[in-house]
Amino acid sequence: MLSSVLRTSAASSSLGRRAASTIALKYSNALYSAALAKSPQVLNKVQTELAAISKSINETPDLKAFISNPTLSANDRATGLATVFSKAEGAGAKKEPVSDITKNLFAVLSENGRLGEAPGVIEGFNELVSKYRGELEVVVTSAAPLPKDASAKLEAILKQSQAAQQAKTVKVTNKVNPSVLGGIVVDFGDKSIDLSVSSRVNKLNNILQQSV
Template identity: 40%
Template structure:
């Protein structure tokens, strides 16, 4: 998305924005007590995600903010150069303004959300643009929790078809791992290193049915027997 040449062009074209320090610094502070996030998320990216969640709830913009952060997260995951650019320690104020403007432009109408604008301005002002991917991920966790969703991550060596995922979702939803009234949010991740089988993660629980896990257990048994 943002090459060095494009960054220079954007810097020249982007309006010079002055960030209000009193407002943007508050995103790095702990969330206020009158809005309680559904779960705790940790790390500096978790602090920003929690502050953003609090701001979105207070401004009644939670849904559009969630849409914008989802779009930013997808953009961050797909653009291999973006992470390196955001992590550049020598970004000038002009660079940051250009990056913020381009990020807003890249996610279309979702970028017009004032809560999102202030959030991106906070990251830029505080030299924390490199946290964008982590904040998007942890904000997604907060949104899922607020909607009563539980993450079901199924890791396989190849993508699973919808029928298989649906059967897994049905089986897990009836298990002891899913509380009453909870909804499953199913994701299929591909990792050839598990060699075969499945690794099923339900919230903070992991069921390892992979071939690599079975081989590791067999190797341990053989080693202990010697």
């Protein structure tokens, strides 16, 4: 069922590069619907598997190169996916086979030449699961990992916000992106607070260019 939904969604959308986020969202929605239709337990299992897969890809240069290479043959893609699933199976406390839903997702992404969309698909899926659970996911992006005390203070402040008070739980994630230079960027729901140094530098550049 998931395979047919994914194929239909991908075929009905524009495949231009600028529509990449839209394509990823279609896969995310199809995956979420298929997993939840099975049971909340399956939804949890799929999320756990995707977290393990995402971690493996981020920490393994060969897997990251594999995911981002659209020119591989069908055999090479099959071999690469087998490695991805193997690492996901071994990531848990007890080794369990990866679910058919997760395997079908990557099989269809591979078939459609869309393995590079996997990170966006996983991110979109996690957002849908968070909404289902009544969670508010707050992503704090910084140039370097935040110190524990700073992270704790920031989390306490965020939990006092109106948006957080309307949620059952608040989940704060710290992402590292050296391009922000310093400061932080806070994303939650449909809002974004940019307190980064890079943002200030860009504003200064714009002012200087206008004054020339």
